[in-house]
Amino acid sequence: MPRAGRMDVNQFAAGTTVREIKDYKTEGWTLKGAQTLNIYYEIDNATIEDLIPVAARPSIPAYGIFNVVHFPESPAGPFTIAEVRIGCRAGVRPRGFTLRSYVSTEAAADELANRWGYPSVVADVYLRAFHDRVVGRVKADGKTILDMEMIDRDFIAGNDIQYVSNMHLARSKEDGKLVIVQVDPEWTFIKAERGRPHIISVDSDAWGAGDRLRADYPISASYTITDMTISPIRYILDPNQDAFRGTTKLAA
């Protein structure tokens, strides 16, 4: 039998940040000049099923997506956000299941939660591009919980990059049930670069993974500047059913 997720979402929700979502009729946001450092690492294959809900299936091999994005302007003002996502499949589609995210301002955390039920908490999130590397770092409660860099920047074309869409857990305000919200952002590439990925440290527990998240083997790193549209919510999924059965389409 093919492998599938087995996360106990209630247990996961109790130990992490799951935000309430009021309804699913959110307007999209177009955010100009987003700077994204995106690093892919293979992660521990043996524990990936514990890090994704039943609705998802693990990718083979298991990989994590570590990104830090700076938005110089938004309706909530400038902010920087960091996410750790687990590469998986919803039905047959590649997706990244967000374990947790940290954002640099309270206003952005609230807006993201109100609009998309996005699970972020405030922390010190840092993104900086140097000539030899691009550095992303997150500090929460005085502790570095993610430290990563892309080394030896090299130009590529934007269409060489294939970003994976997000899925995250939220709690429906109407009935209190946990749902998976799928947002399919769109990107217009202004600049794209590639380099060597290097994750210096990642604090598994701080990302809601207990001791199960281990960045094992580097895959790739990219740094882009894009105009990014965070779309209206496209699908919601029942986290406890496979995506073929438990998906509700909300937008085209």
Place this chain on the structure above:
Amino acid sequence: MKFGIFYEISVPRPWTAESEKKVFDNCLEQVALADELGFDSVWCVEHHFLEEYSHASAPEIFLTACAMKTKKMRVGHGIIVCVPEFNHPIKIAERTATLDIISGGRLEVGTGRSATWNELGGFRANPDETKKTWDEFVRCLPKMWTQEYFGYQGRSWSMPVRAIIPKPYQKPHPPMWVAVTSPGTEIDAAERGLGALGITFGSVKEQEDKVKQYRKVIANCDPVGSFVNDRISTANFLYCHEDTETGNKTGRRLLGTFNFLASQLVAAREAYPSKSYPSLGLLPTLRREASGPGDEAGVPEGIAIGDPERVLRACKRWESVGVDRINFLLNAIETVPQEQVLNSLRTFAKHVMPHFQDASTQAAAAGGGR
């Protein structure tokens, strides 16, 4: 039109010594029957680390067994990965020549470069390099097969002058092919005089355009080998049953299972940004085509599943756009019981093959169609 079968060798979990053996035994039993029925060829992929989806990591061994089980069928690599971390070019030349001898000159050599991070990452191959090494390998192989002594100073590999032995049984050498999945590879194939091994399933229109381009370009090609192989092959699923509902239902299960398995793998482009992989490649293409818009039975247009009439229609459609051969995938993680797979082959040979001139001749010569 000729018909072949091809293997991913898909093994369901849990993997035990017996379950692995059973799948290989089933495949070989199918191959032996297909030979009797008049199928033209058997092909085997080369994949590594693709859990459940494909356990065909040593295709030269499997194809050797196929050659020993059959009398007439050609045996084809579909494909050999032409990336030095996977296969050294000298070993490719030696292994293929040996298999050609053992099979009595029945070998077809498909070439390609891998399209998954599973494999490229596993062998620590650089995705940016694979198209380049493939090109270098396919220019070297015919010389390694035909020259008494061969030496080479190249970009991705070099060797002093040596006798690469044995030489193939077929003279001057076996036909060469390339897997056509990424956009533009059909042009690469045509420019080099290589057969187009279209590992794609259902989109006839998309293939039609590629066929036209291929035919146009190959007419003025500069062949890498000693001769031009201008054949076009495509891949398909096969489940043929005299009862329409059974044919459609079982066939759709085969499609769905394949689709489900393939989707868990990580295409190179999904994880590694590179010009070398401009599309998501083979697996998503297969998924899209296997789950594309269907007819009234819910079966995508060019897919050869259903009753003999429908399967015939699908094959005729491929013939009409200039495809020379269809290679069929018969199973995925044993979702179709072995006896049903064998009966599907028999039904196809009896009701569909006779409608195609080449295939009919093959079937008659082999005593097929019974």
